[in-house]
Amino acid sequence: MECFKLVLDNVGADREAGRIWIDYISFINSAQTHAPYEEQQRTDLLRETYQTAVSIPLLRVEEIWKSYDAFETRVDRMGAKQQLSKISPSYMTARTALREMSRFWDTIRATQSNTLPQPPTWTAREVEHLDAWKRYLKWEVSNPLRLGGPDAHKRVIYAYNQACMELWLYPEVWIEFAEYYTTIGQQSDALTKLQTASSVLPESLAVQFAYAETAEKMKQLDVCKQVYEDVVATQRARMERITEKYTRKLAKLDKLLEKRLEKPNGSDHKQTDDQLSSDSDLDDFDDADDNASIGSDSDGGDALAFGEDAKLKRTAQRTARLRKAVEQRKSAINARMEDELTERREAFTLVWIMYLRYIQRSEGIDAVRQLLKRSRSEPPNYITHHFYVAAALMEYH
Numbered sequence: 001m002e003c004f005k006l007v008l009d010n011v012g013a014d015r016e017a018g019r020i021w022i023d024y025i026s027f028i029n030s031a032q033t034h035a036p037y038e039e040q041q042r043t044d045l046l047r048e049t050y051q052t053a054v055s056i057p058l059l060r061v062e063e064i065w066k067s068y069d070a071f072e073t074r075v076d077r078m079g080a081k082q083q084l085s086k087i088s089p090s091y092m093t094a095r096t097a098l099r100e101m102s103r104f105w106d107t108i109r110a111t112q113s114n115t116l117p118q119p120p121t122w123t124a125r126e127v128e129h130l131d132a133w134k135r136y137l138k139w140e141v142s143n144p145l146r147l148g149g150p151d152a153h154k155r156v157i158y159a160y161n162q163a164c165m166e167l168w169l170y171p172e173v174w175i176e177f178a179e180y181y182t183t184i185g186q187q188s189d190a191l192t193k194l195q196t197a198s199s200v201l202p203e204s205l206a207v208q209f210a211y212a213e214t215a216e217k218m219k220q221l222d223v224c225k226q227v228y229e230d231v232v233a234t235q236r237a238r239m240e241r242i243t244e245k246y247t248r249k250l251a252k253l254d255k256l257l258e259k260r261l262e263k264p265n266g267s268d269h270k271q272t273d274d275q276l277s278s279d280s281d282l283d284d285f286d287d288a289d290d291n292a293s294i295g296s297d298s299d300g301g302d303a304l305a306f307g308e309d310a311k312l313k314r315t316a317q318r319t320a321r322l323r324k325a326v327e328q329r330k331s332a333i334n335a336r337m338e339d340e341l342t343e344r345r346e347a348f349t350l351v352w353i354m355y356l357r358y359i360q361r362s363e364g365i366d367a368v369r370q371l372l373k374r375s376r377s378e379p380p381n382y383i384t385h386h387f388y389v390a391a392a393l394m395e396y397h
Contacts, residue, residue: 001027004020004023004024004027007020008020008021008024011158012052012056013056013154013155013158014158015057015058015059015098015101015105016058016059017056017058018053018058018059018060018061018063018064019060021049021053021056021058021060021064022060022063022064022067024049025046025049025050025053025064025067028042028045028046028049029042029046043075046071047071047072047075047083050064050067050068050071051068051087051090053068054068054087054090054091054094055087055090055091055093055094055145056094057094057095057097057098057101057145058094058098059098061091061094061095061098062095065091068084068087069084072084093144093145093146094145096144097144097145100139100144101136101139104132104135104136104139105136107128107129107132108129108132108133108136111125111126111128111129111132112129112166113129117166117167117168117169118169119169120169120170130167130170133163133166133167133173136159136163137156137159137160137163137176140155140156140159141156141180149184153184156180157180157181160173160176160177160180161177163177164177168200169200169201171197171201171204171206171207172206174193174194174196174197174200174201174207175194175197175206175207175210177193178190178191178193178194178197178210178214181193182214187214187217187218188218190214191211191214191215191218191220191223194207194210194211194214195211197210197211198211198227198230202230202231202234203234203235203238205231205347205350205351208227208230208231209354211227212224212227212228212231212354212358215227216358216361216362221362224358224362225358225362228351228354228355228358231351232348232351232352232355235344235347235348235351236348236378236382238344239341239344239345239348239382242337242340242341242344243337243341245337246333246334246336246337249333250330250333250334253326253329253330253333257322257323257326260322261319261322341381345381345382345383345384346384348378348382348383349383349384349386349387352375352383352387353386353387353390355371356368356371356372356375356387356390356391356394357390357394359371360394365394365395368391368394372391375387
């Protein structure tokens with residue numbers, strides 16, 4: 001009995017929970033009674049369970065209603081009509097809600113992926129799936145079943161939990177869930193939900209800022225400060241990974257070039273040239289023209305080189321072409337690195353500005369100055385001038 005109650009308390013509102021309700025009703029029916037008052041208790045419990053189940057938009061709600069009709073008729077044919085008419089409006093509302101809900105769920109099921117949650121790439125299918133969930137959540141918030149406050153909140157919270165499980169890596173769903181908790185006065189639950197979102201999406205600035213703002217509103221300043229410290233560290237680590245990745249590519253190019261030039265006429269120069277042109281770490285920067293210049297010799301083979309001067313000239317030409325090709329590759333690598341760093345640099349600067357503003361609100365301008373000193377220890381190309389403009393404006397005002 002307690003197991004059924006635990007399950008129904010947690011997932012009893014799910015549209016697919018009809019099987020559980022039917023099993024629970026069968027379980028109650030199977031209980032043996034040894035006295036009239038026990039029989040009456042079982043009858044009352046069955047009636048209460050039936051009336052609760054038929055008021056929920058379950059996929060098998062009609063089947064449960066027919067069973068309830070037969071139950072009331074069997075218990076008291078004369079009083080059955082009165083009992084059924086009392087719960088009939090709730091049943092009709094549930095049936096209507098089920099039809100409306102099915103439209104949302106048909107789209108959700110048609111567009112959902114069969115894999116574990118993945119970071120969104122914003123394909124048309126993913127956008128449609130997200131929109132379907134948003135429409136369904138908005139519908140649940142509108143309280144179509146006309147439930148009382150706590151019961152309505154419970155349904156919406158359950159719907160948001162379902163959405164978060166499926167849209168695990170979508171920041172906006174977590175933030176909307178926390179905002180709903182806030183609107184119904186459950187700020188501590190909102191903070192807990194954002195804490196979970198923060199661990200799931202550590203690189204999402206929207207989630208981190210929402211978490212910090214909620215903690216600040218609840219006067220949990222230590223939590224708020226730690227959030228900013230964590231997001232600064234996360235963004236810095238991301239920039240360091242980008243820098244290290246491209247620095248490693250540049251170093252590999254230099255090493256291969258050095259190896260190639262050590263033995264300009266060596267027997268393994270063709271293998272080294274191939275590495276420069278087709279190494280897996282450099283695939284993003286392949287260029288057909290460069291490959292041709294690195295891997296081929298437009299001046300002809302050794303058969304055309306007559307005399308030492310011709311050989312030296314040919315070696316010099318080959319080396320010049322090789323250096324040019326490598327420099328072009330290095331320029332492409334640096335350009336790609338700068339493109340990635342530019343986006344992350346703006347995010348990193350924004351994080352520091354938000355951190356400064358929080359410190360000004362919570363600790364005053366002296367603490368801002370101390371934090372400003374810390375920020376200057378960051379690599380100079382990690383923070384844009386906007387950070388220093390923001391700090392100057394804080395001093396000015």
